[in-house]
Amino acid sequence: MNFDFLEECREAGRIGIAGHVRPDGDCVGSCLGLWQYLSKCLPQAQVKVFLDKPADIFKEIRGFGEICSDFPEEPPFDVFFALDTNPERLGGAEKYFKAADKTINIDHHISNTGGGSINVIKPRTGSTCEVLYDLMDPKRLDRDIAKALYVGMIHDTGVFQYSNTTPETLQKAAQLIGYGFDFPKLILETFYQKTYVQAQVMGRALMESIRFLGGSCIVSSIDLKTMDFYNVEPKDLEGIVNQLRNIQGIDCAIFMYETGVLEYRVSMRSSEKVNVAQVAAYFGGGGHARAAGCNMTGTFHDCVNNLSLHIEKELKKWEAEHDERNHNH
DSSP: OOOOHHHHHTTOSEEEEEEOSSOOHHHHHHHHHHHHHHHHHOTTSEEEEEOSOOOGGGTTSTTGGGOBOSOOOOOOOSEEEEESSOGGGOGGGHHHHHHOSEEEEEEOOTTOOOOSSEEEEOTTSSOHHHHHHHHSOGGGOOHHHHHHHHHHHHHHTTTTTSTTOOHHHHHHHHHHHTTOOOHHHHHIIIIIOOOHHHHHHHHHHHHTOEEETTTTEEEEEEOHHHHHHHTOOGGGGTTHHHHHHTSTTOSEEEEEEEEETTEEEEEEEEOTTOOHHHHHHHTTOEEOSSEEEEEEESOHHHHHHHHHHHHHHHHHHHHHHHHHHHHHO
């Protein structure tokens, strides 16, 4: 695609950038990577990033301290970017997007139908950071921009272990680490490392998990009382669902945490047998085929029963397709 966002921003005096609520590594990396790139290439423009406060694990990315998380009143932006999401999930920054003269939506989620005046949606690409890498002039990249983009790539591919990792992803990652940042440290500190309390909460979630659908699925939940007891926030619960998914024989892992009375945030991870993006879509959520999420209301058991209905459909569909493939062979 010959879309050139520098050309689209050439005349802009004020440029805004935002990502989805509860920003993850790809969201933070893409927002700060683009912020650095535009600030470097268009020094005459004022560039601002708006995000819910991201986890401190990302503080090593240049520009982390510049993120605005209180969404004050702002005059309309000349250009506003929505990254790694459709505009409806921008939270407090959605008002800036709606008021901007020109809006650009860059994403890789298949569920995104595009809400900008310009849309670059690449569902076959592993991360929004990878989409941005393809749009940037390699001669203008530097170590800090490369580091930001690399963070997004490792987070959305599970450090290159998810099925959205392509040969092209690995080639781009190789180019990025060529800029000389300490990538093993970055992987450890942003993806694997946990505080002692985070490890305790994860241990409790694993210990209290329940298997269902013949043992092929697993669910665990943390309520507000437990979060208060350990003094943890939602961002401290990152990685629990991945750990559940890593258990042998599991095709679908669900982790839920309470956000209010009878209200839950649900994260799902799966094998190739379950398209969790489809499951999440039934409840107004979305994401990727192997990693998705949604919000649900009801008791813990209501939520699990409703989810299991759709997960079971996915498992049966996969079995039918698998049997047919075997039969044809």
